[in-house]
Amino acid sequence: MAKAVLVDITRCIGCRSCQVACKEWHNLPATHTIMTGEYTNPQNLSAECYTLIDFLDQGKGNVPAWYFVKHQCLHCKDPACVSACPVGALQKMKDGPVVYDQWRCIGCRYCMVACPFHIPKYEWDTTNPWIQKCDFCADRIEMGLKPMCVTACPRDVMYFDDYEKVVAEAKKRINKEPGKYVNHIYGLDEAGGTSWIYISDVPFEKLGFNEKVIKKPYPSFTWKNDLSTVLWEEVGLLAILAGIAYFRNRTSSKEGKNG
Amino acid sequence: MDNSMVIKQKFFTPRTYILLILGIIGILTMIYRLAVGLGPTTNLSDTHPWGLWIAFDVMTGVALAAGGFTVTFAAYIANWKKYKPIARAATLTAFLGYLLVVIGLFMDIGKPFAFWHPFFLWNPHSVMFEIIICVTLYTTVLTLEFLPWLLERLNVLTGIRDFLEQKTVVFFLVILGIMLSYGHQSSLGGLFLIDPDKLHPLWYSHIMHHLFFLSAICAGISMVSIETIISANLRKVEYEFEVLQGLARGAAIALLVYFVIRFLDIGIHGKLHFIFQWSKYSILFLIEMGLCVLVSMIFLSCRTIQRSVPSLLVFHSLVIFGVILNRFDVVFLTESNMGRGFYFPSWQEIAITLGLISIGLFLYKLIVTYLPIFDVPSDQVA
Numbered sequence A: 001m002a003k004a005v006l007v008d009i010t011r012c013i014g015c016r017s018c019q020v021a022c023k024e025w026h027n028l029p030a031t032h033t034i035m036t037g038e039y040t041n042p043q044n045l046s047a048e049c050y051t052l053i054d055f056l057d058q059g060k061g062n063v064p065a066w067y068f069v070k071h072q073c074l075h076c077k078d079p080a081c082v083s084a085c086p087v088g089a090l091q092k093m094k095d096g097p098v099v100y101d102q103w104r105c106i107g108c109r110y111c112m113v114a115c116p117f118h119i120p121k122y123e124w125d126t127t128n129p130w131i132q133k134c135d136f137c138a139d140r141i142e143m144g145l146k147p148m149c150v151t152a153c154p155r156d157v158m159y160f161d162d163y164e165k166v167v168a169e170a171k172k173r174i175n176k177e178p179g180k181y182v183n184h185i186y187g188l189d190e191a192g193g194t195s196w197i198y199i200s201d202v203p204f205e206k207l208g209f210n211e212k213v214i215k216k217p218y219p220s221f222t223w224k225n226d227l228s229t230v231l232w233e234e235v236g237l238l239a240i241l242a243g244i245a246y247f248r249n250r251t252s253s254k255e256g257k258n259g
Numbered sequence B: 001m002d003n004s005m006v007i008k009q010k011f012f013t014p015r016t017y018i019l020l021i022l023g024i025i026g027i028l029t030m031i032y033r034l035a036v037g038l039g040p041t042t043n044l045s046d047t048h049p050w051g052l053w054i055a056f057d058v059m060t061g062v063a064l065a066a067g068g069f070t071v072t073f074a075a076y077i078a079n080w081k082k083y084k085p086i087a088r089a090a091t092l093t094a095f096l097g098y099l100l101v102v103i104g105l106f107m108d109i110g111k112p113f114a115f116w117h118p119f120f121l122w123n124p125h126s127v128m129f130e131i132i133i134c135v136t137l138y139t140t141v142l143t144l145e146f147l148p149w150l151l152e153r154l155n156v157l158t159g160i161r162d163f164l165e166q167k168t169v170v171f172f173l174v175i176l177g178i179m180l181s182y183g184h185q186s187s188l189g190g191l192f193l194i195d196p197d198k199l200h201p202l203w204y205s206h207i208m209h210h211l212f213f214l215s216a217i218c219a220g221i222s223m224v225s226i227e228t229i230i231s232a233n234l235r236k237v238e239y240e241f242e243v244l245q246g247l248a249r250g251a252a253i254a255l256l257v258y259f260v261i262r263f264l265d266i267g268i269h270g271k272l273h274f275i276f277q278w279s280k281y282s283i284l285f286l287i288e289m290g291l292c293v294l295v296s297m298i299f300l301s302c303r304t305i306q307r308s309v310p311s312l313l314v315f316h317s318l319v320i321f322g323v324i325l326n327r328f329d330v331v332f333l334t335e336s337n338m339g340r341g342f343y344f345p346s347w348q349e350i351a352i353t354l355g356l357i358s359i360g361l362f363l364y365k366l367i368v369t370y371l372p373i374f375d376v377p378s379d380q381v382a
């Protein structure tokens, strides 16, 4: 059964327990961060940071109104990164996670360019670099556990269950308090649907979500250039070339005039 | 034919030494890159995963080497005999170009010694997979096309040489080369089909893979023209205006087709208003399409221009500049939407790129000096 997570942005208090717990479970090193005047820390996802709470002030004037948005791989149902990888180093598993196999990877970084949510990050400073991103704690899910961040959260921000139940829960919460939530489940249709979905009480574009994401599976955009299409084009091309070659080279006496 | 055909000229001139030095610096930097990894040697980052090496060494390199399949098409498939004398030179340029592209790609991928994985671990849906396979196969085809000339000079392995020079084998290789070129020239654009929300609407298109193929043909023809002019200079022979004129006309036609299709595509999708917004994007677009495509197209189709070598050099260079600009625009405009961050190549990236270009020019000069590339009687061309 495919698992999913609902992130209820209204519940997060920005304690970053998930951030720390994720690092612990994945043995990711602490990184040196700097004061920037912003509360988000570190500033971006990176090879050492799979998940991050973005601190956003939506207040007016002197009245602050803080929002805390959790970022990580959304584990698309039909992921751009999986279709982009030339060697199949990224795979979508049956129970939801999109996982990475460093033994296959050649490091072309097309997955980084392809992901609509800018998730895969690279280990720039080693000689055997890996792509790094949230793996939905695939190992824990296999053991029947919840992902580490879900377990660590003290405010029950994330609801982890089977995909259908998670979507139903999101709809239920919106319908129960229609005045509270905006009527949009981010991730239901975005990029053809993702395993991580969000609900919020302010429009998603104000929270830095990519609203330009197209509501279709991303791999569909490259079908036009898929090998199966190109092979047919090649067959057509072969026929044309052979035809021209035959007619233009029939008799050596036929002098080629420029055409 | 005998060896008196090759260029009788001093090989080591000051310019050759400069190429040699730049090439050696490039090779040393490559060794350094392989030893320490991408981080210390490049300015690539999570917001700019692709940089100069992809945009120039790979994207532009492949486009500029498109002269190989274009001219072999004209000379063999269409049997336009006047292009036969330049077919070898065009093939040689493509061969060297692809050699450098392959080295550039090898430097760029994070795990260079895993380069062979795509041959065994297939993901046929991936555009990148198709590129890697086609580029490797085409480089092999070009090597086989080049090999007989080397064997001829060394006068060894005549059996293999005779086999490769058989008419059927030659045609087989030429046709295979064109098919493979179509495959990956277009796929280089196809890579970005998956970025509809990142790339600016003036560059993103559902047919951008076809546009890449068409623009590569323009760049390829212009490269061959410039090469023909320079090599005539080098050998101190008369310019072959019949060939140059044909190439200029060919380039103009290719540019026209490209221009019309790209504009139709932009028009059909209602994106024309982006062109005259006078933003950074519209200016880049106008330079690309207005100056480099439209202006060159008009001038290259003029008879007076076609007979003037300096003008030909100017306008063909403009076409090439336009294609380089296009590839840079596509790569870097896509990345500009991947988050805050600035990219300018590091000195190592520049040194390796310059090194590769220098190695290419050096080898080109070496080969045309010692191998029978030019002045081959047309009935013996293979």
Ligand code: SF4
Residues within 6 Å of the ligand: A073, A074, A075, A076, A079, A080, A081, A082, A098, A114, A115, A116, A117, A118, A119, A120, A133
């Ligand atoms: S969010 Fe990006 S990295 Fe995650 S599955 Fe989707 S395409 Fe892949």
Ligand code: SF4
Residues within 6 Å of the ligand: A084, A085, A086, A087, A088, A089, A090, A104, A105, A106, A107, A108, A109, A110, A111, A112, A131
């Ligand atoms: S960097 Fe690795 S995982 Fe990403 S697309 Fe390339 S080979 Fe696949």
